[in-house]
Amino acid sequence: MAQLRPLRLISQRANNNLEISPDSDIVVEVVVDTPVLHLDALYTYGLSQKQSEVCEVGNLLKIPFGKTITTGYVVEIRKRNSKDVGIRGVLSILSSSPLLQPEIWKLIKSVAVRYCTNPSDLIRFAIPPRVANCEKKAITVKPRQVLSAETNLLPKIYGADIAKLDAIKNGAIVLPIAVDSFALIIEFILRKLQDGPTLVILPDLKDTTRLEEQLQNYPGINFTRFDSSMNKSDRYTAFLEILQGAKNLVIGNRSAIFAPLPNLQNIIVYNESDPSHFERRSPYTNTRDLALLRASSEKVALWFLDSSPSLELLRLVESKWLPFYVPSGEFLRKRNIGITSGDAEYSRKNVFTVIRKGLEKGPVLIVVAERGYFNSAICEQCSNQALCACGGKLVLSKASNPPQCSICNVSYPEWKCTWCNSTKFYKFKKGDERHAEEFGKAFPKVRVITSNGSLSQERIGTESCIVIATPGCEPITPEGYGAVVLLDGRAMFNRPYLRSEEEARFRWLNALTLLRNDGEIFLSLADSHPEVQSLLQQTPLKSSRIELQNRKDLQLPPYTRFIEVQCDSKEISVIADQFRSETSLRCEVLGPTQIDKENSKIILKATIEDGARLSEAVYDLLRYRSAKGRKALKVRVDPFTI
Template sequence: MGTSFLRLDSSLSRADRYENYLKALNAPDCIVLGARSAIFAPISNLTTVIVYKENSHEHFEKRSPGCNVRDIALLRRDLESIAVIFSGYVPSMELSALIDTRKLQYENHSFKLNAQSFSSDDGTLLPGRIFTNIRKALKTGPVLFMVPRKGYGNALLCAHCKNLAQCSCGGRLSIGYRNAPPICTVCAQDYPEWMCSWCDRKKPYIAGRGIERAAEEISRAFNGYPLILSYGDVIKSNIPHKPALVLATPGAAPTTENGYSAVVILEGLSFFSHPDIRAQERARELFFETAAMIEPKGEVLLSIPDDHPITSSIVKWNPGAMIRRELTERDEVALPPYVQSIVITCAISEATNIVNGFKRAVSDSRLPSSVKVFGPTPALKGESRIVIYFDIQEGERVRQFAHELQRRRSIAKKPLLTLRVDPYSF
């Protein structure tokens, strides 16, 4: 084609990366493929920016100022009059709101998939009716099982009284592998002689199956087929296209030539049940991305209640109905993307004073009445988190207030707060 190709990412050596950066500055006709920071590259005669999976957490900068690729791409579009294309399976809530208000054009590839849901009423990993479909698919090629968790057992209950097994520090106990002693997920204290603190019984029950426990159950159910696991530090990039049981955690599914005979998403509701604001969005993306890995005549088998809307969305290959419903719900309760947010992380000892300070600023009209302050709540490393919501129209005023707070803390030689405007999640 005569078009040069350049990479800009951290896997290159510093010398190669800088060389490619200089080439991108002057090349009259080139394609630049890069990671998050490449969105800032001053490419010569730039005409188009294509962002793949803009809702990925990898597109959000972890260091200050905490910008994200989507917003920078839209700013460059307005400033430089370039085209911006967002490509992926499911748009983020922010992008969906722009589509809903016709600020972005949405194009969807219409397709019909063979997808079925199978409800598990007794807590089993594989609902009874799903076995026939899996056996049929195994006759022609590999079957992918998407498992929500790594490890062996991620939660432990007392088999007698069903109380959650906890460490003395308050962390939950888990089991890393078969016959391993329970270990605390927070402080790593092990309990080789575990005993329930409520009823003094010594028989544990594994409540949260990890991929290794799921592999045991699935290999027993479909004996005689090769078992391939892809997760954590043992990720497989691709596998041969022949009958096999392939288990993977999110983001670790290997590819196979022509696709899988079937993909099975296990414990479907658990993907939608994470306690953060992007849980639904992330689950939709995972379901569609996993479903896209089947061969043309393959099946998508979901272990999820029959009335869950994700099934019909995958059949129609259109997440629009689910997205519109969530947008409506967020609008009704004033959640992003219909409001902006600032998340403050600070020392526990300061959290209450900071919350009270923001509330006083609202009552004194130094901040607009639209400001809502939530928290403090526990964060990582013994810190506290404060979440502040405010109307988009009042954004500049609230951000200036937060900036002034940081400036005064700096003058007073106090530790600076960690501030994030519209972060990935919280």
């Protein structure tokens, strides 16, 4: 009997010929969704007769590209000419309506030049992934209502100058301490909505949620939230609502600056100096710069509301480009806020006095620099850093735990110094858990709450308690804190990067907006420190102006432009020499500086006037390396950490 063999299917190659021959005289210019940097040009495709009747600028297309099939957006429709020979046809029109608006495409091109990046990367940042089912839903446009502000906080705080608000197109407003910032923002939004559709950009999801909750108290405001916290369907639906003019107010985070709001009249940026406004992934953009570019391109009003303006914004103010509003002297003189400072990092007597006074009025907020227990340790005998075998620093996560490596998590229950063999080490750089332990012992009858990045408390009640929080994680309390204690001043203001003072100033002043108007403040800095003097003299920008002048004298940002280039240590010297030899760029090359075992970086420094030319040169280098198949460079323009 013949042995049966297993069935064998005949393999067939699928027909891959999806080309469509364009039979009309209409062609489209398309920006193609491709990560390949040197393929960033516009590509011409032909339309069939049927497609040409429905295609619009901004439509998402399915197109052949090389040997693959991808998508792209229409940025121009025109008639075929003699140069359009051998062009390929569009496979299909995917979106039922235009998604990429001409003004947004214009903004994307400007941002791509500014940040040395591929326009298609910015399009993915600006337009959420398409969900076809959402396009079938009917979107209704509600009638817009003009609401008036009920609180009148702005005239009370800023005096007669605020009457000019409606007549001035651009400006910056400094938010005072011990005043609910969001009450001011709501009032400002209500004023600006009378002019027309408004876009509000906030630093993070916590702030967006807080504003969303307060806006729900005003049913007449037709607004939508637009940020990365939304699921795919909800986000795309919100995008379509914005696109079709169904909303007159949009709130969101960084990517919301590209929201295609029709007839946009106002852009409002809240706390533009917050580090969260810096995009930490490619294309490494910054909300402030994008808002400035969009406001200039679309001729709309631009306003910044800040607890502590960045030095970049302050430079615009000092150059008279941007009008500035600070709280009036009359308002500041009427307040009764006690301010105490201490040179020691932790002056127990002064701190405890402030805390006791605060607890009589409500909860007390203590802001510390670090989370954890102890975040650094040195040998008690020879003072060398306590290190792991891998080179990582040893930290203590809890009092009962042995030292642990911050990189590989290896524990050392029987630690011994690698230099002198001592088994005793000195612990410093206290974290929030260690502070909570110490304040819990000092105030045994008072509840102690911690709030940090891993376990953040959104809100607390009005009962007296001690809240220990890391910067940016301060809970909200309805009536404000009876006292705000700002610890670790020396650690925060002396971190080893250029913006350390600027960031610390913002963190502290932003925390002080949560204070009651009769609360107490403790600053862990010397009385002579510019920040302490600025608060004592009620001149909120004094310390910022001192730092700005120092930057100007040293020719550092914001008076110059920095472009950081990272790559293999083997190549960095060659790239540095290329820029040094290019005399037409007029740039200074700083470095190379070693980052780790394999990578190094250089910083290209140029004046503001020469910055655009330098960005073009860096982008040309990126495109050249992409075309040659070389390893991509990591480029950051005006990075937050320098």
